[in-house]
Amino acid sequence: MVSVAEVVGQWIPTRARTTSKGWRGANAVCCHHRGHKPDSRGRGNWLVDSQSHVSYSCYNCGFRCRYTGDGLTDSFRMLLSWMSVPQDIIDGLKMHELQKSFEGSSNVEINNSVISPEPLWEPDPWPQNSQLISQLLEQNNQDLDFLQAWHYINQRGPSVMRNSKYFWSPYLGRWKMRHRVLIPLRDQKTHIVGYSARWAGTPSGGQPRYVNSKLPTDYLFNSHMLYNNRHFVVVVEGLLTAISIDCVAVMSHVLSQGQISQLQHSGKEIIIMPDQEQQNQDLIDQALQLNWAVSFPQWEESCKDAADAALRYGELFTVRSIIDARTTSDLKIGVLRQTIGKNNGV
Numbered sequence: 001m002v003s004v005a006e007v008v009g010q011w012i013p014t015r016a017r018t019t020s021k022g023w024r025g026a027n028a029v030c031c032h033h034r035g036h037k038p039d040s041r042g043r044g045n046w047l048v049d050s051q052s053h054v055s056y057s058c059y060n061c062g063f064r065c066r067y068t069g070d071g072l073t074d075s076f077r078m079l080l081s082w083m084s085v086p087q088d089i090i091d092g093l094k095m096h097e098l099q100k101s102f103e104g105s106s107n108v109e110i111n112n113s114v115i116s117p118e119p120l121w122e123p124d125p126w127p128q129n130s131q132l133i134s135q136l137l138e139q140n141n142q143d144l145d146f147l148q149a150w151h152y153i154n155q156r157g158p159s160v161m162r163n164s165k166y167f168w169s170p171y172l173g174r175w176k177m178r179h180r181v182l183i184p185l186r187d188q189k190t191h192i193v194g195y196s197a198r199w200a201g202t203p204s205g206g207q208p209r210y211v212n213s214k215l216p217t218d219y220l221f222n223s224h225m226l227y228n229n230r231h232f233v234v235v236v237e238g239l240l241t242a243i244s245i246d247c248v249a250v251m252s253h254v255l256s257q258g259q260i261s262q263l264q265h266s267g268k269e270i271i272i273m274p275d276q277e278q279q280n281q282d283l284i285d286q287a288l289q290l291n292w293a294v295s296f297p298q299w300e301e302s303c304k305d306a307a308d309a310a311l312r313y314g315e316l317f318t319v320r321s322i323i324d325a326r327t328t329s330d331l332k333i334g335v336l337r338q339t340i341g342k343n344n345g346v
Protein backbone atom coordinates (compact mmCIF):
# COMPACT_ATOMS: atom_id res chain seq x y z
CA MET A 1 0.00 0.00 0.00
CA VAL A 2 1.43 3.36 -0.98
CA SER A 3 1.34 6.09 1.66
CA VAL A 4 -0.29 9.49 1.45
CA ALA A 5 3.18 11.13 1.40
CA GLU A 6 4.23 8.92 -1.48
CA VAL A 7 1.12 9.69 -3.52
CA VAL A 8 1.60 13.41 -2.94
CA GLY A 9 5.26 13.07 -3.92
CA GLN A 10 4.27 11.42 -7.18
CA TRP A 11 1.54 13.89 -8.08
CA ILE A 12 3.16 17.21 -7.17
CA PRO A 13 3.30 19.20 -10.43
CA THR A 14 6.37 18.01 -12.31
CA ARG A 15 7.90 21.44 -12.66
CA ALA A 16 7.74 22.16 -8.93
CA ARG A 17 10.82 23.94 -7.65
CA THR A 18 12.27 23.38 -4.21
CA THR A 19 12.01 26.47 -2.03
CA SER A 20 13.22 27.06 1.49
CA LYS A 21 13.10 24.38 4.17
CA GLY A 22 11.94 21.60 1.91
CA TRP A 23 8.80 23.28 0.62
CA ARG A 24 8.09 22.74 -3.06
CA GLY A 25 6.39 25.44 -5.08
CA ALA A 26 4.38 25.29 -8.30
CA ASN A 27 1.19 26.75 -9.70
CA ALA A 28 -1.56 26.24 -7.13
CA VAL A 29 -4.13 23.57 -7.95
CA CYS A 30 -6.93 24.95 -5.76
CA CYS A 31 -7.83 28.48 -6.82
CA HIS A 32 -10.05 27.95 -9.85
CA HIS A 33 -12.05 25.32 -7.95
CA ARG A 34 -12.82 27.95 -5.33
CA GLY A 35 -14.00 30.81 -7.50
CA HIS A 36 -10.60 32.51 -7.79
CA LYS A 37 -8.56 33.19 -10.88
CA PRO A 38 -6.23 30.26 -11.71
CA ASP A 39 -2.73 30.74 -10.32
CA SER A 40 0.04 31.38 -12.83
CA ARG A 41 2.67 32.67 -10.39
CA GLY A 42 3.67 29.46 -8.66
CA ARG A 43 1.87 30.21 -5.43
CA GLY A 44 1.01 26.65 -4.41
CA ASN A 45 3.31 25.16 -1.74
CA TRP A 46 3.71 21.53 -0.74
CA LEU A 47 5.72 20.12 2.14
CA VAL A 48 6.29 16.45 2.93
CA ASP A 49 8.14 16.39 6.25
CA SER A 50 10.36 13.76 7.82
CA GLN A 51 7.38 12.15 9.58
CA SER A 52 5.61 11.79 6.21
CA HIS A 53 3.09 14.45 7.18
CA VAL A 54 1.95 16.65 4.31
CA SER A 55 1.09 20.36 4.29
CA TYR A 56 -0.32 22.37 1.44
CA SER A 57 -0.67 26.13 1.44
CA CYS A 58 -1.79 28.45 -1.35
CA TYR A 59 -0.66 32.08 -1.32
CA ASN A 60 -3.09 32.91 -4.10
CA CYS A 61 -6.52 31.95 -2.72
CA GLY A 62 -5.49 31.04 0.83
CA PHE A 63 -6.52 27.36 0.71
CA ARG A 64 -4.63 25.25 3.21
CA CYS A 65 -4.83 21.67 4.43
CA ARG A 66 -2.72 19.10 6.22
CA TYR A 67 -2.33 15.40 6.56
CA THR A 68 -0.83 14.41 9.92
CA GLY A 69 -1.03 10.65 9.77
CA ASP A 70 -4.49 10.21 11.28
CA GLY A 71 -7.08 10.13 8.54
CA LEU A 72 -7.84 12.09 5.39
CA THR A 73 -9.90 15.24 5.90
CA ASP A 74 -12.40 16.31 3.26
CA SER A 75 -10.20 19.24 2.25
CA PHE A 76 -7.18 17.00 1.90
CA ARG A 77 -9.13 14.59 -0.33
CA MET A 78 -10.20 17.59 -2.36
CA LEU A 79 -6.57 18.66 -2.73
CA LEU A 80 -5.63 15.20 -3.98
CA SER A 81 -8.34 15.26 -6.64
CA TRP A 82 -7.33 18.80 -7.69
CA MET A 83 -3.79 17.43 -8.08
CA SER A 84 -5.33 14.93 -10.56
CA VAL A 85 -4.73 11.91 -8.33
CA PRO A 86 -7.09 9.25 -9.77
CA GLN A 87 -10.22 8.66 -7.71
CA ASP A 88 -9.48 4.96 -7.08
CA ILE A 89 -6.13 5.85 -5.50
CA ILE A 90 -7.81 8.43 -3.26
CA ASP A 91 -10.46 5.87 -2.27
CA GLY A 92 -7.71 3.35 -1.52
CA LEU A 93 -5.89 5.83 0.71
CA LYS A 94 -9.12 6.65 2.50
CA MET A 95 -9.83 2.97 3.19
CA HIS A 96 -6.29 2.43 4.37
CA GLU A 97 -6.50 5.39 6.76
CA LEU A 98 -9.77 4.02 8.13
CA GLN A 99 -8.20 0.59 8.69
CA LYS A 100 -5.30 2.22 10.50
CA SER A 101 -7.67 4.01 12.83
CA PHE A 102 -9.33 0.67 13.71
CA GLU A 103 -5.99 -0.97 14.32
CA GLY A 104 -4.86 1.73 16.68
CA SER A 105 -1.32 2.97 16.41
CA SER A 106 0.09 0.08 14.42
CA ASN A 107 0.94 2.37 11.52
CA VAL A 108 4.48 3.23 12.59
CA GLU A 109 6.00 0.39 10.63
CA ILE A 110 3.99 1.29 7.52
CA ASN A 111 5.28 4.87 7.49
CA ASN A 112 8.88 3.84 8.04
CA SER A 113 8.83 1.31 5.23
CA VAL A 114 7.81 3.94 2.72
CA ILE A 115 9.96 6.95 3.52
CA SER A 116 13.07 6.47 5.56
CA PRO A 117 12.95 9.00 8.39
CA GLU A 118 15.58 11.74 8.34
CA PRO A 119 18.36 11.28 10.86
CA LEU A 120 17.88 13.13 14.13
CA TRP A 121 19.06 16.68 13.82
CA GLU A 122 22.63 17.33 14.88
CA PRO A 123 24.44 20.67 14.63
CA ASP A 124 27.23 21.19 12.09
CA PRO A 125 30.68 21.81 13.55
CA TRP A 126 31.88 25.43 13.45
CA PRO A 127 34.67 26.38 11.02
CA GLN A 128 38.15 25.54 12.37
CA ASN A 129 39.54 27.81 15.10
CA SER A 130 36.48 30.02 15.35
CA GLN A 131 37.05 32.59 18.03
CA LEU A 132 35.15 35.52 19.50
CA ILE A 133 35.90 38.74 17.62
CA SER A 134 36.21 40.62 20.92
CA GLN A 135 38.95 38.18 22.02
CA LEU A 136 40.82 38.50 18.73
CA LEU A 137 40.75 42.28 19.18
CA GLU A 138 42.19 41.94 22.68
CA GLN A 139 44.93 39.74 21.25
CA ASN A 140 45.65 42.51 18.77
CA ASN A 141 45.17 40.17 15.81
CA GLN A 142 46.40 41.97 12.69
CA ASP A 143 45.11 39.57 10.04
CA LEU A 144 43.69 41.80 7.30
CA ASP A 145 40.70 39.56 6.69
CA PHE A 146 39.91 39.57 10.39
CA LEU A 147 40.15 43.37 10.54
CA GLN A 148 37.87 43.58 7.52
CA ALA A 149 35.30 41.31 9.24
CA TRP A 150 35.47 43.37 12.42
CA HIS A 151 35.17 46.62 10.49
CA TYR A 152 32.13 45.32 8.62
CA ILE A 153 30.17 44.30 11.68
CA ASN A 154 31.23 47.40 13.60
CA GLN A 155 29.95 49.79 10.93
CA ARG A 156 26.50 48.11 11.04
CA GLY A 157 25.96 50.17 14.18
CA PRO A 158 26.02 50.06 17.98
CA SER A 159 22.82 48.02 18.40
CA VAL A 160 24.13 45.33 16.03
CA MET A 161 27.33 45.21 18.10
CA ARG A 162 25.46 45.17 21.40
CA ASN A 163 22.77 42.57 20.69
CA SER A 164 24.88 39.61 19.59
CA LYS A 165 28.30 38.04 19.85
CA TYR A 166 30.36 37.56 16.69
CA PHE A 167 33.04 35.09 15.76
CA TRP A 168 35.75 34.84 13.11
CA SER A 169 37.61 31.86 11.70
CA PRO A 170 40.87 31.90 9.68
CA TYR A 171 39.50 28.90 7.71
CA LEU A 172 39.04 29.44 3.97
CA GLY A 173 37.23 26.46 2.41
CA ARG A 174 34.53 26.54 -0.22
CA TRP A 175 32.68 29.45 1.41
CA LYS A 176 35.85 31.46 2.10
CA MET A 177 35.00 31.60 5.78
CA ARG A 178 37.84 33.96 6.64
CA HIS A 179 36.04 36.69 4.65
CA ARG A 180 32.90 36.27 6.78
CA VAL A 181 31.53 37.21 10.18
CA LEU A 182 30.14 34.20 12.06
CA ILE A 183 26.86 34.90 13.82
CA PRO A 184 25.68 32.36 16.42
CA LEU A 185 22.12 31.04 15.97
CA ARG A 186 20.27 30.08 19.13
CA ASP A 187 17.16 28.10 19.92
CA GLN A 188 14.24 29.23 22.09
CA LYS A 189 16.28 28.40 25.21
CA THR A 190 19.11 30.56 23.78
CA HIS A 191 21.38 27.54 23.31
CA ILE A 192 23.60 27.89 20.25
CA VAL A 193 22.33 25.51 17.54
CA GLY A 194 24.32 26.72 14.56
CA TYR A 195 25.83 29.69 12.84
CA SER A 196 25.29 32.00 9.93
CA ALA A 197 28.36 33.24 8.08
CA ARG A 198 27.80 36.72 6.61
CA TRP A 199 30.24 37.97 3.98
CA ALA A 200 32.02 41.06 5.32
CA GLY A 201 30.80 43.58 2.76
CA THR A 202 29.71 42.87 -0.81
CA PRO A 203 30.54 39.29 -1.77
CA SER A 204 32.84 38.65 -4.71
CA GLY A 205 33.47 35.66 -6.97
CA GLY A 206 29.87 34.49 -7.01
CA GLN A 207 29.86 33.89 -3.26
CA PRO A 208 26.51 34.06 -1.42
CA ARG A 209 26.03 36.78 1.17
CA TYR A 210 25.01 34.27 3.84
CA VAL A 211 26.05 30.66 4.38
CA ASN A 212 24.18 28.90 7.16
CA SER A 213 25.07 25.77 9.06
CA LYS A 214 22.47 23.04 9.04
CA LEU A 215 19.51 24.20 11.11
CA PRO A 216 16.53 22.58 12.84
CA THR A 217 13.35 22.41 10.70
CA ASP A 218 11.29 25.61 10.78
CA TYR A 219 14.06 27.48 12.58
CA LEU A 220 13.16 31.03 13.61
CA PHE A 221 15.96 33.38 14.63
CA ASN A 222 15.49 34.87 18.13
CA SER A 223 12.54 32.57 18.85
CA HIS A 224 13.12 33.06 22.59
CA MET A 225 11.27 36.37 22.02
CA LEU A 226 8.09 34.31 21.70
CA TYR A 227 8.39 33.31 25.33
CA ASN A 228 9.19 36.63 27.04
CA ASN A 229 6.62 39.01 28.47
CA ARG A 230 6.50 41.52 25.64
CA HIS A 231 3.16 42.13 23.93
CA PHE A 232 4.46 42.45 20.37
CA VAL A 233 6.68 40.31 18.21
CA VAL A 234 8.23 42.09 15.24
CA VAL A 235 9.17 39.72 12.39
CA VAL A 236 11.72 40.66 9.70
CA GLU A 237 13.41 38.73 6.89
CA GLY A 238 17.09 39.17 7.60
CA LEU A 239 19.39 38.23 10.43
CA LEU A 240 21.30 41.48 11.00
CA THR A 241 18.10 43.49 10.76
CA ALA A 242 16.64 41.29 13.49
CA ILE A 243 19.75 41.71 15.63
CA SER A 244 19.70 45.49 15.20
CA ILE A 245 16.24 45.83 16.77
CA ASP A 246 16.29 42.60 18.79
CA CYS A 247 13.38 40.92 17.02
CA VAL A 248 12.56 37.67 15.20
CA ALA A 249 13.90 36.81 11.71
CA VAL A 250 12.49 34.37 9.17
CA MET A 251 15.91 34.07 7.45
CA SER A 252 14.05 33.66 4.17
CA HIS A 253 11.59 35.68 2.10
CA VAL A 254 8.67 33.49 3.12
CA LEU A 255 7.48 31.83 6.35
CA SER A 256 7.21 28.05 6.48
CA GLN A 257 4.08 26.47 7.94
CA GLY A 258 6.04 25.48 11.03
CA GLN A 259 7.32 29.02 11.55
CA ILE A 260 3.78 30.33 11.18
CA SER A 261 2.46 27.96 13.80
CA GLN A 262 5.23 28.91 16.27
CA LEU A 263 4.25 32.55 15.86
CA GLN A 264 0.53 31.78 16.11
CA HIS A 265 0.98 29.78 19.29
CA SER A 266 3.02 32.52 20.97
CA GLY A 267 -0.17 34.39 21.86
CA LYS A 268 1.57 37.64 20.95
CA GLU A 269 0.58 40.35 18.54
CA ILE A 270 2.63 39.68 15.40
CA ILE A 271 3.92 42.59 13.31
CA ILE A 272 5.49 41.88 9.93
CA MET A 273 8.17 44.44 9.06
CA PRO A 274 8.82 43.98 5.32
CA ASP A 275 12.14 44.71 3.66
CA GLN A 276 12.08 47.95 1.74
CA GLU A 277 12.69 46.15 -1.54
CA GLN A 278 9.88 45.71 -3.96
CA GLN A 279 10.63 42.23 -5.31
CA ASN A 280 9.93 40.25 -2.20
CA GLN A 281 6.52 40.83 -0.70
CA ASP A 282 5.67 37.26 0.22
CA LEU A 283 5.66 38.08 3.93
CA ILE A 284 3.03 40.75 3.30
CA ASP A 285 0.86 38.24 1.43
CA GLN A 286 1.17 35.86 4.35
CA ALA A 287 0.35 38.60 6.88
CA LEU A 288 -2.83 39.40 4.93
CA GLN A 289 -3.93 35.78 5.01
CA LEU A 290 -3.17 35.36 8.69
CA ASN A 291 -4.62 38.74 9.66
CA TRP A 292 -1.32 39.89 11.14
CA ALA A 293 -0.28 43.52 11.22
CA VAL A 294 2.19 44.92 8.69
CA SER A 295 4.24 48.00 9.54
CA PHE A 296 5.09 50.85 7.17
CA PRO A 297 7.15 53.35 9.20
CA GLN A 298 7.99 56.68 7.61
CA TRP A 299 11.76 56.68 7.78
CA GLU A 300 14.11 58.76 5.73
CA GLU A 301 14.85 57.53 2.24
CA SER A 302 18.35 56.42 3.13
CA CYS A 303 16.92 53.76 5.49
CA LYS A 304 16.33 50.65 3.43
CA ASP A 305 15.66 48.46 6.45
CA ALA A 306 15.25 48.54 10.21
CA ALA A 307 19.01 48.10 10.67
CA ASP A 308 19.63 51.39 8.84
CA ALA A 309 16.88 53.04 10.87
CA ALA A 310 18.40 51.79 14.12
CA LEU A 311 21.75 53.19 13.03
CA ARG A 312 20.15 56.55 12.27
CA TYR A 313 17.51 56.90 15.00
CA GLY A 314 18.58 54.40 17.64
CA GLU A 315 17.10 51.01 18.48
CA LEU A 316 14.26 52.07 20.80
CA PHE A 317 12.93 54.80 18.54
CA THR A 318 13.03 52.40 15.59
CA VAL A 319 11.06 49.70 17.42
CA ARG A 320 8.55 52.31 18.60
CA SER A 321 8.09 53.61 15.06
CA ILE A 322 7.48 50.05 13.78
CA ILE A 323 4.84 49.41 16.44
CA ASP A 324 3.14 52.77 15.84
CA ALA A 325 3.06 52.33 12.07
CA ARG A 326 1.41 48.89 12.12
CA THR A 327 -1.91 48.23 10.45
CA THR A 328 -4.16 45.21 9.84
CA SER A 329 -6.34 47.00 7.31
CA ASP A 330 -6.24 45.13 3.97
CA LEU A 331 -6.93 48.39 2.20
CA LYS A 332 -4.08 50.31 3.86
CA ILE A 333 -1.68 47.42 3.39
CA GLY A 334 -2.68 47.20 -0.27
CA VAL A 335 -1.93 50.88 -0.82
CA LEU A 336 1.18 51.17 1.34
CA ARG A 337 2.88 48.04 -0.04
CA GLN A 338 3.08 49.76 -3.41
CA THR A 339 5.25 52.50 -1.93
CA ILE A 340 7.92 50.00 -0.82
CA GLY A 341 11.16 50.45 -2.70
CA LYS A 342 9.93 53.56 -4.51
CA ASN A 343 12.34 55.76 -2.60
CA ASN A 344 15.39 53.65 -3.33
CA GLY A 345 17.92 55.14 -5.66
CA VAL A 346 16.22 58.55 -5.77
Ligand SMILES: [Zn+2]
Nearest residue numbers: 030031058061
Ligand atom coordinates in the same frame (compact mmCIF):
# COMPACT_ATOMS: atom_id res chain seq x y z
ZN1 LIG B 1 -5.37 28.55 -4.40
